[in-house]
Amino acid sequence: KLGLEVGKEEDFSRWYQQVLTRSDMLDYYDISGCYIIRPWAYHVWQTIQEFFDKKIKTLSVKNCYFPMFVSQRALEQEKDHIEGFAPEVAWVTRAGSSELDEPIAIRPTSETVMYPYFAKWIRSHRDLPLRLNQWCSVVRWEFKNPQPFLRTREFLWQEGHCAYIDKAGADSEARAILAFYKSVYEYLLAVPMIDGVKSEKEKFAGGLYTTTIEGYVPATGRGIQAATSHNLGQSFSKMFNVVVEDPNSPANANGDAAKLNVWQTSWGLSTRTIGVMVMVHGDDKGLVMPPRVSEIQVIIIPTGLTTKHTDKDRALVHNACLDLVSQLTKVDIRADADLRENYTPGFKYNHWELKGVPIRLEIGPKDLEKNSVLSVRRDTFAKASLPLENIEETIANLLETIQSDMLAKATRERDAGVRMVLSWDEFVPALNNKCLCYIPWCNTSECEDAIKERSSRAEVGDEPQDEKAPSMGAKSLCIPFNQPTNPPLVPGETKCIQCGNLATVYGLFGRSY
Numbered sequence: 403k404l405g406l407e408v409g410k411e412e413d414f415s416r417w418y419q420q421v422l423t424r425s426d427m428l429d430y431y432d433i434s435g436c437y438i439i440r441p442w443a444y445h446v447w448q449t450i451q452e453f454f455d456k457k458i459k460t461l462s463v464k465n466c467y468f469p470m471f472v473s474q475r476a477l478e479q480e481k482d483h484i485e486g487f488a489p490e491v492a493w494v495t496r497a498g499s500s501e502l503d504e505p506i507a508i509r510p511t512s513e514t515v516m517y518p519y520f521a522k523w524i525r526s527h528r529d530l531p532l533r534l535n536q537w538c539s540v541v542r543w544e545f546k547n548p549q550p551f552l553r554t555r556e557f558l559w560q561e562g563h564c565a566y567i568d569k570a571g572a573d574s575e576a577r578a579i580l581a582f583y584k585s586v587y588e589y590l591l592a593v594p595m596i597d598g599v600k601s602e603k604e605k606f607a608g609g610l611y612t613t614t615i616e617g618y619v620p621a622t623g624r625g626i627q628a629a630t631s632h633n634l635g636q637s638f639s640k641m642f643n644v645v646v647e648d649p650n651s652p653a654n655a656n657g658d659a660a661k662l663n664v665w666q667t668s669w670g671l672s673t674r675t676i677g678v679m680v681m682v683h684g685d686d687k688g689l690v691m692p693p694r695v696s697e698i699q700v701i702i703i704p705t706g707l708t709t710k711h712t713d714k715d716r717a718l719v720h721n722a723c724l725d726l727v728s729q730l731t732k733v734d735i736r737a738d739a740d741l742r743e744n745y746t747p748g749f750k751y752n753h754w755e756l757k758g759v760p761i762r763l764e765i766g767p768k769d770l771e772k773n774s775v776l777s778v779r780r781d782t783f784a785k786a787s788l789p790l791e792n793i794e795e796t797i798a799n800l801l802e803t804i805q806s807d808m809l810a811k812a813t814r815e816r817d818a819g820v821r822m823v824l825s826w827d828e829f830v831p832a833l834n835n836k837c838l839c840y841i842p843w844c845n846t847s848e849c850e851d852a853i854k855e856r857s858s859r860a861e862v863g864d865e866p867q868d869e870k871a872p873s874m875g876a877k878s879l880c881i882p883f884n885q886p887t888n889p890p891l892v893p894g895e896t897k898c899i900q901c902g903n904l905a906t907v908y909g910l911f912g913r914s915y
């Protein structure tokens with residue numbers, strides 16, 4: 403059966419799963435929480451990889467590869483870093499029929515894999531900065547219900563790990579990487595992001611601070627953490643004894659210089675990117691692919707051929723399709739033709755709309771006479787008859803227009819889904835209206851806990867209890883770098899909307915993935 407049986411607004415999670423499977427992006431696997439990433443989606447990941455890899459090379463980051471296995475000793479090097487995550491760690495305990503002397507963990511992230519070797523390799527400040535990245539998969543045995551691309555027990559990602567002589571080096575690199583993450587979403591995936599810093603409660607506990615980019619899913623009104631870039635401070639270099647001689651401190655009386663723990667960053671972006679793109683742009687006909695990441699940007703389909711037409715007519719039309727494919731391919735537009743004999747044009751239109759191909763070109767005998775072609779945009783379904791004359795430039799421009807229109811549309815929808823909320827009684831109604839909220843906030847963890855408590859639906863008395871999912875409370879998503887100014891937050895005067903203490907920041911809050 404082609405097409406979708408459920409609408410995006412009707413049952414979002416069923417729509418999401420169906421659009422992924424019927425567009426051949428992904429298939430389910432016989433182990434819960436694991437999925438097969440098929441070529442249509444894998445092309446998106448490869449495009450992201452190429453784009454991001456080029457960006458980090460401008461910062462002299464080098465790619466490498468560490469083992470996926472972590473010894474128990476290494477993993478537990480620092481108890482409090484690992485304690486909250488321990489239930490998610492997967493262990494190898496047996497090979498064949500023989501038990502391993504020691505269980506071996508499968509990496510959930512690679513700090514504890516890498517940093518013992520940072521300690522070994524970094525002996526002098528001249529070995530700094532060290533900037534490594536690896537493209538790999540990690541395993542986190544989550545028990546919350548899995549969601550393809552969004553929450554999976556194994557996922558593909560990149561993880562960057564760097565070491566600097568001073569805080570400034572770590573600060574500036576963490577921010578540069580976050581800007582690259584933002585451009586992955588805004589330039590490639592046409593999805594707008596809000597960047598900021600995580601609260602103390604939401605940050606990576608092992609580090610000094612976490613910067614983040616936060617997305618918004620209009621269909622559910624939920625925020626989604628899209629990527630994070632941490633300044634780890636010196637906590638990991640103290641844990642793993644990554645030390646150099648301080649080049650700025652004179653050697654003391656008996657000649658040995660002061661020791662300095664290096665400053666570190668770590669940063670990660672995963673295949674969650676693909677899930678965000680699908681959720682934001684998809685519609686009731688299926689995927690809507692941003693042109694920059696779509697494996698096929700233009701699909702050419704012969705049409706208007708009836709039984710009245712001769713084989714010669716058919717051949718003429720088919721050849722015109724193939725000519726067009728080669729013309730567009732020559733100028734690096736990813737074009738293809740669907741010349742399958744056993745499907746009608748209408749069936750093909752549905753098929754390629756389901757896969758979200760940005761432009762469809764329909765060519766028939768009449769078009770050949772007029773030396774033109776009918777174009778149909780996937781994002782707006784707008785039709786236009788285009789002269790075959792100079793078609794390469796016309797299509798290239800149309801793809802650019804689609805890319806920027808998709809970002810503009812997603813940005814309008816995101817802006818409509820984010821509200822200034824200046825009093826508590828507006829907060830929960832805004833959440834229930836599928837909005838994220840900027841709120842004047844005291845930026846304390848206990849207040850954050852109270853906000854979560856008071857905003858989970860169970861707390862809100864007479865709301866009709868939504869059996870499907872009694873809604874979760876609101877979390878702080880980030881403290882945006884770009885603080886709202888209308889109305890301005892007046893230090894020493896503006897109050898936190900939850901606890902009434904002085905507000906120090908605007909926080910972005912919302913229900914989230």
Ligand SMILES: O=C1CCCN[C@@H]1CCCn1cnc2ccccc2c1=O
Binds near residue numbers: 513670
């Ligand atoms: O985000 C990133 C970016 C990439 C490098 N790692 C950092 C922090 C990862 C935090 N984290 C997340 N889940 C975990 C699960 C099990 C064990 C450890 C962890 C863990 O440390």
